[in-house]
Every structure is written in structure tokens, then in C-alpha cells.
Amino acid sequence: MVSNIYHRFGGILDIAGRYRGVLAFIVVFALGAFFTPKLPGSNLSVFLTWSTQRDTLLYYAEYGILAAGMTLVILTAGIDLSVGAVLGFAATMFSLLMVGYGWHALPAALVTILAASAMGAISGFVIARFRMQPFVATLGMMLVARGAAKWICAGQKVQPGAQPWFKMQTGKPEFFDWMTTPAKGVGLQPVVLLFLLTIILLWVVVKYTRFGRHLYAIGGNEEATRLSGVSVGRVKIGAYMLCAMTAGLAGLCNASLNTLGDPEAGFTYELDAIAAVVIGGSSLAGGKGGMFFTLLGAMIIAYINKILSLNNFEEPAKLMIRGALIIVAVLIQQTLEAVEKRRVK
Amino acid sequence: MNRFALIVIAILTVALAGCADKQTSDETTKQFVIGMSQCNLGEPWRVQMNKDLKEAAAKHPEIKMIFKDAQNNTTTQQSQVKELVDQRVDLIIISPKEALPLTKPVADAMDAGIAVIVLDRRIEGNKYTCFIGGDNELIGEEAGRYMVELLDGKGNIVELKGLMTSTPAVERHNGFMKGIEGSQIKIIYSVDCHWLEPDARREMASALTRFPGAGDIDAVYAHNDPSAHGGYTAAKLEGKGRENAIKFVGIDALPHEGVAYVRDGILTATFQYPTGGSEAIETALKILNGEEVEKDIILGTRVFTADNVADGGQAL
Numbered sequence: 001m002v003s004n005i006y007h008r009f010g011g012i013l014d015i016a017g018r019y020r021g022v023l024a025f026i027v028v029f030a031l032g033a034f035f036t037p038k039l040p041g042s043n044l045s046v047f048l049t050w051s052t053q054r055d056t057l058l059y060y061a062e063y064g065i066l067a068a069g070m071t072l073v074i075l076t077a078g079i080d081l082s083v084g085a086v087l088g089f090a091a092t093m094f095s096l097l098m099v100g101y102g103w104h105a106l107p108a109a110l111v112t113i114l115a116a117s118a119m120g121a122i123s124g125f126v127i128a129r130f131r132m133q134p135f136v137a138t139l140g141m142m143l144v145a146r147g148a149a150k151w152i153c154a155g156q157k158v159q160p161g162a163q164p165w166f167k168m169q170t171g172k173p174e175f176f177d178w179m180t181t182p183a184k185g186v187g188l189q190p191v192v193l194l195f196l197l198t199i200i201l202l203w204v205v206v207k208y209t210r211f212g213r214h215l216y217a218i219g220g221n222e223e224a225t226r227l228s229g230v231s232v233g234r235v236k237i238g239a240y241m242l243c244a245m246t247a248g249l250a251g252l253c254n255a256s257l258n259t260l261g262d263p264e265a266g267f268t269y270e271l272d273a274i275a276a277v278v279i280g281g282s283s284l285a286g287g288k289g290g291m292f293f294t295l296l297g298a299m300i301i302a303y304i305n306k307i308l309s310l311n312n313f314e315e316p317a318k319l320m321i322r323g324a325l326i327i328v329a330v331l332i333q334q335t336l337e338a339v340e341k342r343r344v345k
Numbered sequence: 346m347n348r349f350a351l352i353v354i355a356i357l358t359v360a361l362a363g364c365a366d367k368q369t370s371d372e373t374t375k376q377f378v379i380g381m382s383q384c385n386l387g388e389p390w391r392v393q394m395n396k397d398l399k400e401a402a403a404k405h406p407e408i409k410m411i412f413k414d415a416q417n418n419t420t421t422q423q424s425q426v427k428e429l430v431d432q433r434v435d436l437i438i439i440s441p442k443e444a445l446p447l448t449k450p451v452a453d454a455m456d457a458g459i460a461v462i463v464l465d466r467r468i469e470g471n472k473y474t475c476f477i478g479g480d481n482e483l484i485g486e487e488a489g490r491y492m493v494e495l496l497d498g499k500g501n502i503v504e505l506k507g508l509m510t511s512t513p514a515v516e517r518h519n520g521f522m523k524g525i526e527g528s529q530i531k532i533i534y535s536v537d538c539h540w541l542e543p544d545a546r547r548e549m550a551s552a553l554t555r556f557p558g559a560g561d562i563d564a565v566y567a568h569n570d571p572s573a574h575g576g577y578t579a580a581k582l583e584g585k586g587r588e589n590a591i592k593f594v595g596i597d598a599l600p601h602e603g604v605a606y607v608r609d610g611i612l613t614a615t616f617q618y619p620t621g622g623s624e625a626i627e628t629a630l631k632i633l634n635g636e637e638v639e640k641d642i643i644l645g646t647r648v649f650t651a652d653n654v655a656d657g658g659q660a661l
Contacts, residue, residue, distance in 0.1 A: 037555060046554050051583065055550040058582065059543075156392055162601045170609070180582055189582075258542060259578065264387065265543075309551040315509060315537040 020336035021281045021296040024329050028303045036310045046310050057188070058180070060302035061195035062087070062250040062257075064295070066269060067276035068198045069246030071294045072206070072239045074277050075215040077222070077286025078134035080240060082123060083247040083273055085145035087266030090116045090251025092149045095158040095261025098175065102167030105175035113248040119145055120244020124237035138240075142270070149263040158261035172259050179256035191253045198246060203291035205242075215239060219286025276301050279329050281337070300329055377436065377633050378409045379626075380429035384442035384466075385417035390620065393599050394440065394464070397622025405630065419446045426450040430457050436629050440464040448472070460632045464621050475628055477621040477642045481516035484616050484646045487661050488517075488594055489524015491614060491648065492564060495592055498528040500563035503552045504535040505545045505576055507568035514540075517568045517596060533562070538572050545575030553583050562591050570595035570603035570615055577611050598649050598658070607649045617647040617658065 032047035039046055046052055066083050073080045090112050097108035123141045127134050160168045179190045186193065206212040214235045217225040226232045247266075254265050274284075280297025282289020304325050308318045379402070386392055395412060402408045411434065415422035419442050427450060429437050437454050439461060441447040448469040451461050460474040467476060492502065504521070507514030514537075534552040538545040545567065556562050567573035573595030580588035592613040595603050603615035621644055631638050647658035 039557065040561075049554060049557075051557070052554050055547075055554065055582075059547045059550060150387075155386055156389055157602075159601060159605075161605055170605075182584070254543075257546065257578070259574075262542070305547070306551070309536075309548055310555060312534060312536060312551070312555075 020333050020340070021293050023336065024279070024332050025296045025300055027332065028300050028307075028325075028329065032303055032307045032310075036307055047307065052306065052310070054188070054192075056299075056302050056306045057192045057195070059257075060298065060305070061191045062253045063269065063272050063276060063301065064195045064298035065198050065246050065250040065253065066273035067280075067294050067298045068195075068202050068291060069243035070270075070273040071277050071280075071282060071289065071291055072202065072215060073134070073243045074219075074274070074282055074284060075206070075286060075289060076218045076236060076239050077284075078127065078236070078239065079138065079274065079284070080120075080123065080243050081135065081138040081270050082119065082141035082145055083243065083250075084266035084269035084271075085142045085149065086116050086119050086244050086247035087251045087254055087269060088263055089119070089145045089149040089152075090248040091255040091258070091265045092153050092158055092251075092261040092263045094252055095173075095255050096153055098173045099158055099160055099168045099261070100163065100166045105173065109252055112251065113245055116248025116251065117241050117245040120241040120247070121237055123244070124240030127240065128233035128236040146263075153261065153263050155263065157263070159259070176256045176259045179253065191256060194249060194253060198249060199291055199295050202242070202246075206291050211235060211238060216287050219288070221287075272301060275326060279326060279333070281333050301326070304329075376407055376409060377629075378411065378432075378434045379629055380411045380413065380432065380434040380437045382413050382415065382422055382425050382429065382437065382439040382441075384415050384422055384440055386414040387417060389599055389602065390597060390618070391440070394620035394622050397620045398438070398626060399622075401623040401626035405626070408626070408630070415442060417442065419443050422447060423450050426454060430454045430459060434459065435633055436460045436462065438462045438464055438625050438629065441466050441468055444468050460629075462625050462629060462632075464625055471640070474632060475638050475640060475642065477624050477628060477644065479618045479621070479644045479646065481513045481618070482520035482523075483643075484596060484618060485517040485520020485522075486524040487520075487646055487648065488566060488596065488614075488616050489521040489526075491524075491616075492521075492566060492594060493525055493528045493530060495594075495613065496530060496563055499530065501531050501533045501556070501561060503549065503562055503565045503576070504532050505538045505548065505565060505567040505572040506535060507538070507540045507572070509537045511540075514568050521566060538567075538575070540569055540572065542571040542575040545572035546579045549576040549579035550583070553579060553587070559585075559587070559590065562587070564592040564594065564613075567593065567595045570597045570599065570606060570612065573603075573612050573615070574606055577606075598647065604649050604654060604658075607651060607654045610651065614648055614650045616661075617649070619644040619646065 033045050036045050036047040038044065070080060070083060093115060094108055094112040097103040097111060098105060119141060123138050126132050126137045156162050160166060160170050160172060182189050206215065214230050217230065218232055218235060222232060255261050276297040277294050278284060279300050280293035282293050304322060308321060381398060383391055383395055399410065402410045413425040415425055422442055423446060426439060430453060437459055439451060444467055451468055452472040454461050455472050463473045463476045465478045506518060509515060533556065536548045538548055565573060565576045567576055573593045577588050577593050580591055595612050595615045596618055597603050598615040598617035603612060606612040607615055624644060628638050645660060647660050649658040653659045
């Protein structure tokens with residue numbers, strides 16, 4: 001079927017194949033433009049307003065940050081199931097340091113991100129040193145991190161006054177407001193800027209560093225990479241560490257949006273992160289994909305959720321449409337990828 | 346040898362006499378052991394329930410509490426109830442995860458001669474000593490009536506619902522509809538937020554974009570306080586200052602959640618869903634002292650507003 005289509009529309013499909021991620025993104029964007037209600041008293045679709053676009057970025061930034069880190073791991077043909085739990089741990093620890101112990105935001109953020117990175121480094125070490133399946137190793141870390149999150153806060157959300165010994169008994173840390181208030185002269189919140197910055201930084205890492213090239217090499221053929229003298233173990237540990245580090249960053253965003261540290265935060269977020277990476281066009285088999293794809297994937301998921309929310313569908317319809325749209329998005333990608341392969345040949 | 350045996354017997358007699366002596370002195374202040382089977386300590390409201398039980402029990406030195414947490418697992422809770430029966434506790438308080446699977450363990454405890462107080466969620470049939478719980482439909486109705494009064498009988502409301510496949514959410518919704526019946530209050534946007542604050546925040550942001558005018562949304566009714574707080578945050582992050590004009594009303598009123606939000610001026614009101622912790626201990630004491638208790642004890646609610654939050658709310 002693909003070859004038939006190819007014969008008739010070869011030229012167009014060539015372009016479509018090369019920019020398949022962008023195409024899927026445009027399709028979802030068009031869905032939003034046409035299938036959301038109009039603003040009262042105007043012909044403009046609600047989806048196209050600046051406030052919708054800004055909200056979408058703000059509320060899905062944490063998923064985007066997680067997905068950026070997840071991309072590194074998936075490039076090596078690995079997977080990290082612990083990111084949601086690490087996010088919850090980071091959000092709880094960050095709030096606890098500020099609200100409970102009265103720390104300033106900066107040292108609290110640094111210590112939190114270090115702790116989160118350490119969790120990733122441990123997963124990476126177990127995977128690299130003992131050749132454990134990433135699925136199993138990070139599943140274990142998921143439970144450990146979730147347990148740690150609940151342990152440090154004695155099972156209760158961290159907010160002013162929650163425990164009698166907390167330094168902060170009323171109000172809330174100023175840092176939370178700062179993170180979610182548009183920065184002067186930019187018009188975007190630090191949470192959103194952090195998301196975009198993470199994507200750009202990791203894009204540079206993946207595309208222009210030796211570490212980045214090694215990620216692709218391991219995902220393509222691990223044994224060959226090892227034989228060519230690359231320290232596969234170290235690269236893997238680095239990938240899982242960076243992935244957990246982004247989970248830590250996402251945790252800071254989560255705490256800021258919630259204005260509290262919730263030990264249950266990030267539950268099942270790992271699935272959204274993985275979905276974003278795959279929808280963007282990176283392959284779960286490793287070695288294929290990139291950070292720009294993940295940005296598209298994250299935005300596609302965010303837009304799908306936003307469109308469903310703006311239309312205020314009933315819950316069952318929402319779930320089914322969301323699932324169907326995700327499958328369609330990946331289907332578009334795969335069909336066009338097959339076309340592109342023919343073109344290259 | 347004979348002498349040695351005699352000494353041993355003498356020592357034993359003294360020791361036993363000592364024991365017996367101790368037992369008789371205990372008779373005057375009888376010790377009771379109460380086992381508590383909690384279905385899931387992952388929820389703040391249930392943490393509060395255990396805390397309330399602990400505080401109430403601490404006022405009675407004759408009570409010793411054993412707490413068990415089933416971590417949201419029905420089979421774990423079944424075996425924990427059995428453990429309490431095997432331990433021969435004097436009374437069991439259970440907040441069951443699910444009705445049907447825990448009906449038999451509770452019946453077995455009753456057969457073993459142990460009184461059982463069922464807290465918050467019910468079990469099937471009537472083989473238990475006493476049920477204590479709140480009434481979600483009633484609380485929803487009170488919230489509805491309060492809303493009518495707050496808005497002078499007219500206005501547009503966003504409803505941030507709890508997980509609509511769970512009974513509390515359905516009852517809080519139905520009660521509310523009953524409460525606003527006959528008024529000109531309209532629910533313009535109603536959405537399932539699964540009890541979760543991040544979901545409520547996102548959905549509220551969409552509601553705000555759909556109804557962008559200053560007076561388009563008059564109030565938000567949320568099925569729990571975190572959702573109400575999420576709604577408030579979304580309005581605040583919108584940056585138009587609408588969080589000050591819109592009235593946010595929540596349910597649950599935990600001390601460090603809803604009540605604190607009312608005190609900080611974030612919520613206009615919150616309605617308490619009582620944990621029944623202190624009532625359970627009082628009822629347990631009555632049962633253990635052989636008094637008759639009612640089979641079903643339905644707890645009332647309290648409303649917390651800016652005016653009464655300092656005085657601990659007002660009973661309805």
C-alpha cells in the first residue's frame with residue numbers, strides 16, 4: 001500500500017516523510033484550531049488564544065522536562081520507570097527543606113537535584129555493572145524513590161503548618177510564586193523557561209558532544225560500541241543520571257505549581273514521558289530520535305489533553321479519544337517513516 | 346534433693362502470688378486493647394483519622410491502641426483483621442477498603458466475641474456492632490444551600506468533581522444539585538478531576554479560557570479542598586486577578602489543608618467531612634463498658650468560613 005501511495009505522490013511524501021514529526025504536530029494543532037469552541041462574542045477559536053497556549057506550556061512543562069531526560073535513556077535502548085517517583089521525591093524534599101527547615105531556595109534546589117541525580121546514578125550503575133534489565137532496575141528505583149518521598153515527610157503533604165516543628169507555619173515560600181509568575185520582559189514563567197532551556201541544553205548534548213554520539217551508538221549496537229573502545233557503562237550511568245536530574249528539575253516545577261510538596265506527585269508521569277518521546281518519533285528500540293522530536297511529542301500530548309479539556313468532554317469519551325489520538329499520531333509517523341526509508345534507498 | 350524441690354516450689358509460689366496480686370490490682374482499672382485496621386494511610390484524610398483516634402485514645406489511659414495499615418490492598422486488610430482477632434484484642438475498629446471482601450473477616454471477628462466498629466465505609470449486611478460515618482450527600486446539600494446564600498440565588502458555577510466512579514464524588518454531586526434546586530444558579534462547566542489538585546488546576550485553566558470575562562464565573566464548587574486550591578491557583582496564574590472575585594468552596598476541611606486555606610483567604614468556605622476518630626473511641630468505651638450503642642451513627646458536618654475559622658468552625 002505504501003508503495004502505491006509512493007508512486008502517485010512521491011514528491012510530496014518525500015517532504016512529508018522527512019518532516020513527519022512536524023506534520024503530526026501540525027495535524028494536532030489544526031484539530032485544536034477547528035475543534036474547540038469559539039471565544040464568546042468572537043470568531044476566534046479558544047485554542048488559538050495566547051492564554052491557552054501559555055497555559056498549555058505552563059501545565060505540561062513538567063512532562064516535557066521529564067520527556068527530555070527520558071529521551072537520553074531511550075536512545076540507549078533503555079527505559080526509566082522511576083522518573084515519576086523521583087519527581088515526587090524531589091518535590092517533597094525541596095518543599096521540606098524550604099518549609100520545614102527554612103532553607104533558601106537555591107541551596108534547597110541544589111541539594112534536591114543532587115539527591116535526585118544520585119538516584120539515577122544508582123539505577124545506571126546497577127544496569128551497567130550487573131547488566132540488569134533497565135525495566136527491572138528502574139522499577140525497583142521507582143518503589144524506593146516513592147517510599148523515600150513518603151518517609152521524609154511522614155506520609156503527609158509538606159506545606160506550612162503541616163507539622164508543629166516546621167520553620168514555616170503560615171504563608172508559602174516566595175520561590176513558588178516566582179517560578180509561576182511571568183518573568184519581566186519575557187512574558188513566560190520560569191517553569192516554562194526551564195522546560196525550554198532543558199530541551200535546548202540536552203539538544204546540544206545529544207547532537208554535538210561525544211557523549212551524545214555514544215548514546216546513539218549504544219542504542220544502535222551496544223556490543224559493537226563496546227568493542228570499539230567506548231566505556232558503555234559510564235555512558236549509561238551518565239544517561240540515567242541526567243534523566244533523574246531532569247526528574248529533579250520537574251519536581252521543583254511540580255512543587256512550585258502545587259505550592260506544596262506532595263509525596264504522591266508524579267504518579268504514572270513516567271508513562272506520559274515515554275509516550276511523548278515515542279510520539280515524537282524516537283524509537284523504543286534505541287539509536288533513533290532526538291531532542292527536537294521529543295519537544296514535538298511533548299507538545300502533541302499537551303495539545304491533545306488541552307483540546308479535550310477545552311471541549312469539556314465527559315470522562316469516558318476523553319479517555320477513549322486521548323488513546324485513539326495517540327495511536328493515530330504514532331501511526332502517521334510510522335507510515336511516513338516507511339515512505340522515507342524507501343526514498344533513502 | 347527434697348530440700349531443693351521445696352525451695353523451688355516456695356519461690357514459684359511467691360512469684361505466682363505476686364502475679365496474682367498484680368492481676369487483682371489491675372481489676373480496678375481494666376486495660377482494653379483496641380485494634381485499628383486502616384485501609385490506606387497514603388491519603389491525608391486517613392492519616393488525620395488515625396491521628397484523631399490516637400489523640401482521643403490518649404485521653405483514656407486504660408486504652409491501648411494497635412494500628413495496622415493495609416496500604417490500599419484488600420487482601421492485606423483481610424489478613425490484618427484476622428491477625429487482630431488472633432491477638433485477642435478487646436475491640437476492632439475498621440475502616441474497610443471495600444465492602445464485600447471485608448464482610449466475612451468482620452463477621453468472623455464478631456463470632457470470636459470481639460466487638461467491631463465500622464468507620465467511614467460500610468460493609469455488607471449487619472453483622473457488626475456499630476457503624477460511624479459522615480454523609481456525603483448531606484454535606485453536598487449543605488454546600489449547595491451555602492452557595493445559594495453566597496451568590497444571592499443567582500450565578501455561574503464551575504464544578505471540579507472528584508473521581509466520578511467513586512461513591513463520595515457522586516453523592517457530593519447529587520447533594521449539591523439538591524441544595525441549589527430552585528435557585529438560578531447554573532453549572533456552566535463540570536469536570537472530573539479525580540480528586541487530584543494538578544488535574545483540577547489544568548481543568549480550571551480551560552474553564553477560565555472558555556469563560557474569559559470578569560464576571561463570567563462567580564464561584565467554584567470543588568469536591569475536595571486540594572481541587573478547590575488547584576482552581577484558585579489556576580485563576581491566580583491566569584494573571585487577571587480573578588482569584589479574588591471568584592468564590593472557592595471545598596469539602597473535607599483537614600486542619601492543614603482546607604481550614605488553613607480558609608484562614609489564608611484562599612477558600613471562601615470548606616465543609617468538614619468528619620473522620621469519626623474521636624467518636625469511634627467514645628463509642629468503643631461505651632461498648633467495652635457494656636453500654637448499649639446505636640447501630641448507625643451518622644456524623645454531622647461543620648462549615649469553616651473566614652468569620653468562624655478562629656473558633657473552630659460552626660456545626661450544621
